[in-house]
Amino acid sequence: KAGVTQTPRYLIKTRGQQVTLSCSPISGHRSVSWYQQTPGQGLQFLFEYFSETQRNKGNFPGRFSGRQFSNSRSEMNVSTLELGDSALYLCASSLEVSREQFFGPGTRLTVL
Amino acid sequence: QQQVKQSPQSLIVQKGGISIINCAYENTAFDYFPWYQQFPGKGPALLIAIRPDVSEKKEGRFTISFNKSAKQFSLHIMDSQPGDSATYFCAASAGGAQKLVFGQGTRLTINP
Numbered sequence: 063k064a065g066v067t068q069t070p071r072y073l074i075k076t077r078g079q080q081v082t083l084s085c086s087p088i089s090g091h092r093s094v095s096w097y098q099q100t101p102g103q104g105l106q107f108l109f110e111y112f113s114e115t116q117r118n119k120g121n122f123p124g125r126f127s128g129r130q131f132s133n134s135r136s137e138m139n140v141s142t143l144e145l146g147d148s149a150l151y152l153c154a155s156s157l158e159v160s161r162e163q164f165f166g167p168g169t170r171l172t173v174l
Numbered sequence: 175q176q177q178v179k180q181s182p183q184s185l186i187v188q189k190g191g192i193s194i195i196n197c198a199y200e201n202t203a204f205d206y207f208p209w210y211q212q213f214p215g216k217g218p219a220l221l222i223a224i225r226p227d228v229s230e231k232k233e234g235r236f237t238i239s240f241n242k243s244a245k246q247f248s249l250h251i252m253d254s255q256p257g258d259s260a261t262y263f264c265a266a267s268a269g270g271a272q273k274l275v276f277g278q279g280t281r282l283t284i285n286p
Contacts, residue, residue: 066217093272095272095273095274097274104263104276104277104278104279105218105263105265105274105276105279106276107273107274107275110271110272110273112272117271117272118271118272118273120273152217152218154217154272156272161206161208161223161267161270161272162208162220162223163208163220163272163274164220165210165217165218165219165220166217167215167216167217168216168217
């Protein structure tokens with residue numbers, strides 16, 4: 063089975079721009095969660111989607127948003143980028159009835 | 175109360191030795207405690223997980239010990255190998271939610 067895939071792997075943007083990151087979960091996994099990883103704050107939960115609905119949300123500003131499609135693929139969007147948004151953005155998927163989350167390789171976002 | 179505190183930040187162990195990483199939590203609603211291993215440039219990979227009704231779980235060279243009354247859990251890596259050199263994260267979640275709260279991570283180096 064293929065793992066979680068994320069595109070693009072690397073992205074460079076400038077302050078004020080917006081960005082969209084994509085995540086394809088493991089086949090059969092309907093829950094997709096997003097995390098931000100930085101050296102200072104570590105791994106922090108952004109949000110979780112299940113059956114196209116946001117089921118849980120972390121403590122991030124409204125500039126961070128996401129959605130999930132009927133095929134379980136998910137996107138996250140960050141608007142009005144700030145320097146502090148530079149991070150590795152990780153997507154994880156899981157089965158409906160499982161607590162086990164499987165992470166993708168991440169998208170490295172650099173904001174200049 | 176949502177925090178998970180992890181120690182040490184870094185750890186150097188000789189090949190063949192035992193690596194021990196500790197985590198502590200405050201939120202008594204946490205009921206799922208996984209450990210993840212992350213290599214540079216990769217996403218975190220699930221190693222092993224435990225629930226609070228069990229005091230110990232072993233998978234190969236990896237063992238989780240869980241002390242519910244002390245609200246602490248730890249990862250033991252037996253017969254540590256250079257290939258185990260990575261960053262390790264403990265995490266916790268509550269009530270069936272996919273939202274993981276992560277510790278700050280431990281950079282483990284196994285000297286040959």
